[in-house]
Amino acid sequence: MTLKLYLAGPEVFLPNARDILDAKAALTRAHGFEPICPGDIFIEPAPTRHEFGLKISAVDEGMMNRADGVIANLTPFRGIAADVGTAFELGYMCAQGKLVAAYTNVTANHYARTAGFYGDEVREGADGRKRGPDGMSLEDFDMIENLMLHGGIERRGGHIAIHAAPADALYTDLAAFEQCLAVLASRRDGQAA
Numbered sequence: 001m002t003l004k005l006y007l008a009g010p011e012v013f014l015p016n017a018r019d020i021l022d023a024k025a026a027l028t029r030a031h032g033f034e035p036i037c038p039g040d041i042f043i044e045p046a047p048t049r050h051e052f053g054l055k056i057s058a059v060d061e062g063m064m065n066r067a068d069g070v071i072a073n074l075t076p077f078r079g080i081a082a083d084v085g086t087a088f089e090l091g092y093m094c095a096q097g098k099l100v101a102a103y104t105n106v107t108a109n110h111y112a113r114t115a116g117f118y119g120d121e122v123r124e125g126a127d128g129r130k131r132g133p134d135g136m137s138l139e140d141f142d143m144i145e146n147l148m149l150h151g152g153i154e155r156r157g158g159h160i161a162i163h164a165a166p167a168d169a170l171y172t173d174l175a176a177f178e179q180c181l182a183v184l185a186s187r188r189d190g191q192a193a
Helices: 017-030 049-066 084-095 110-117 147-154 175-188
Strands: 004-008 034-036 069-073 099-104 159-162
Touching: 004 017, 004 049, 004 084, 017 034, 017 175, 034 049, 049 084, 069 084, 069 175, 084 099, 084 147, 099 147, 099 175, 147 159, 159 175
Parallel strands: 004 034, 004 069, 069 099, 099 159
Antiparallel strands: none
16 A cells, blocks of 8 residues: 655745645655645635635645645745644644654754844843843754654654755755655665665
C-alpha cells in the first residue's frame, strides 16, 4: 500500500501555486508516495465567503484524515513564524499520531528571527529570561520554530530539514522538501536515514 502524504504549506497563496504544487506532487510520486495537496480539488461555491471558508476547512481536514502523514513547509510566512494554517495542519496530524516531517528554507532559528523582529533590542530580564522592549519573553530553545511545532515533530521521530534558500525562492526552492521525502522513503524501506 502506498503511503499518502498531505503536503502542508503556504504555497497555495503563491501566484504560481499550481506550478509549485504540481512540482511537489511529482517529487512525492517519484519517491513512492501518493501526494494529497490542498488546492487539488474543486470546492462548490457557497452563498457567503464565510460559508465557503468553512467548506475549505472541512475539505482540508478530510484530506488530512485520509493521509498517512504530512510534510509541512514551516518557512516563515508573512512574518517571523510559519503560516498559521500550516501550523494547525501539523498539530492536527501530530494529534492523530500520523507520520510527520517538516522543512524550512530559512536557517535562522525561531529565537534569532524573534530577536530580529525586535531590532535585536533584547535584554535579560530580572527573571533571567530574554525579553523584548515590550517586556515579552522570547523562546530561546535552538529550534527552527515555536517549541510546540518543532517539539511535536522531533518527539515523534519526525525529520526536520533546514535549507538556506535564496531570498527570491523561499517558497519555491524544493531542496529541503525533497530531503524530507528521501528520509521518509529510506525509513519506509528500512534503510538508515
